[in-house]
Amino acid sequence: MKLAAARLWATNRHPYLASAIFASPTLPAPGVGRLLVDRWWRVHADPEVVAGATVEQIGGELLHLTSHVLRDHASRADEIHLADQDELHHWVDAADAEIADDFAVDLARVSEVIRADDLDCPDGRLAEEYYRTGSVREGRRSDCGSGAHGTVAGWEQPPPDPDDPEADGPGGVSGDQQELIRRNVAAEIARADAAAVAAGLRRWAEQQLAPTIDWRAELAASVRREISAVAGAVDYSYRRPSRRAGSLGAVVLPAMQRPTVEVAVVCDTSASVSEEMLASAVAEVDGLLRAVGTRDVRVLACDDAVRVVRRASRGREVSLIGGGGTDMSVGIAEAMELRPRPGLVVVLTDGYTPWPDEPPPTKVVVGLLQQQTPVPGLAPVEPPAWARTIPIPGP
Ligand SMILES: [Zn+2]
Known part of the structure; x- marks a missing residue:
């Protein structure tokens, strides 16, 4: 009482x-x-x-x-x-x-x-x-x-197991x-x-x-995970321990080669995306890809406002996607046309975009730039479940 x-x-x-x-x-x-x-x-x-x-x-x-x-x-x-x-x-x-x-x-x-x-x-x-x-x-x-x-x-x-019907006490x-x-x-x-x-x-x-995720660490972990998954698939035979290794004694087996994974970055450079946020996200992706040893990164811009992308990507070639507007599904489709085909696509967008209906034949990591001011009359579209999405908080 x-x-x-x-x-x-x-x-x-x-x-x-x-x-x-x-x-x-x-x-x-x-x-x-x-x-x-x-x-x-x-x-x-x-x-x-x-x-x-x-x-x-x-x-x-x-x-x-x-x-x-x-x-x-x-x-x-x-x-x-x-x-x-x-x-x-x-x-x-x-x-x-x-x-x-x-x-x-x-x-x-x-x-x-x-x-x-x-x-x-x-x-x-x-x-x-x-x-x-x-x-x-x-x-x-x-x-x-x-x-x-x-x-x-x-x-x-310890408290009783909630799944145990015999458990007594709160x-x-x-x-x-x-x-x-x-x-x-x-x-x-x-x-x-x-x-x-x-x-x-x-x-x-x-x-x-406040968002508790350290988006930089999270993005780096996701990109590394996808790269090693793709690399592992390519290089599967080298990853298994060789059964012959023991009996052959001193024979030197081929060293495992780190397969390269092609990466494409698709940027939403439409007006709704804050330049500052995009610049910092592109710089982050660029830095972490250099850190994992990926040299050949293609940057695709889904609009014509590429100033910021060009500046942040330190001399990397930026492709413009003609007529794509702010449609990330066009950007992803364009990335799939690249040769060699990228094993990983990183999409940087604020989410005010349509997405492909079907998962593309590649790994996709979405860096979702979270805007402080919503776009009037529009609602962001949740990225699809087949992409790994990392929310990137605003400044
Ligand atoms: Zn106390």
């Missing part, structure tokens, strides 16, 4: 945290002497502690523990590799200080409230910085559960669900009155909603 009331109290105070608070099941944990959250977002509450606390205190604990799992303090602790109990408790203090910054008024809690100044730090920092630079509180040991520091306690059973929140809830909460924060949300929490929400 009191736990339910505390949840309502907490969600009334901070409605943008409601989806996270309601996703966390609570479990009785006699003898633990406090409220804790585990890696699966389950709140373990000592019934005796709950009985002796006010609704506001329990509500404050729920807000605090929810903040630990929303801010993913467990995975962040994994990154730090806490070596012993002292480091673990220092991390919990650092994480607590980060959470304290998220609430303008100190939460009423059952456990002690730790702020940045308890660690002799200026506030508004991340837990990692509090951990690195904050002073260690001698002899004071906070614990908020494995949801705060990642180390699963012996009494804390399960936790799975990794995918956790991400979904984080994005949900971040979206709620973005919608909330800015004055009602602390600056640090607003920054957190912005980061959650």
Whole structure:
């Protein structure tokens, strides 16, 4: 009863945290002497502690523990590799200080409230910085559960398998669900009155909603993967270990030759594409193709505004596709006419284009330039599933 009331109290105070608070099941944990959250977002509450606390205190604990799992303090602790109990408790203090910054008024809690100044730090920092630079509180040991520091306690059973009908007890929140809830909460924060949300929490929400993919790394990985897939197909026999190698002893077998893969870059140079974005994308593709040793790259421009392409591709020949306009299917078809035929086509476009109905006989990687200002009266077309698409965020 009191736990339910505390949840309502907490969600009334901070409605943008409601989806996270309601996703966390609570479990009785006699003898633990406090409220804790585990890696699966389950709140373990000592019934005796709950009985002796006010609704506001329990509500404050729920807000605090929810903040630990929303801010993913467990995975962040994994990154730090806490070596012993002292480091673990220092991390919990650092994480607590980060959470304290998220609430303008100190939460009423059952456990002690730790702020940045308890660690002799200026506030508004991340837990990692509090951990690195904050002073260690001698002899004071906070614990908020494995949801705060990642180390699963012996009494804390992993949640039952959700697919097991015999499983009893409330399960936790799975990794995918956790991400979904984080994005949900971040979206709620973005919608909330800015004055009602602390600056640090607003920054957190912005980061959650920003594209998390490092498009450069992603694009490089995709291009390399496709090149080695094509190269592997061409050079299959050389990739198998030779069964004769052992018995022939010192005989030198032919060295594996790295087959070259022809690459074509099809650029959307129509007016809707920002020159700046296209230039940086072309330069990126050009650089990474040079890095993997691809020398012969053909650049095709699906319009006549090739200034930028010509500049960025450092003297590479740029072919104009006559009458293609901004139709990437024409650009891809044109690339297929090249001899030798490219094994990989990289398409750079903002997506305001038709796509081929049928997959072309080549690998296709699409760098999707995401425009800050949508084109009036037009909707971008989702690139087809047979292409590997990497969103490239705007500047
Ligand atoms: Zn805590």
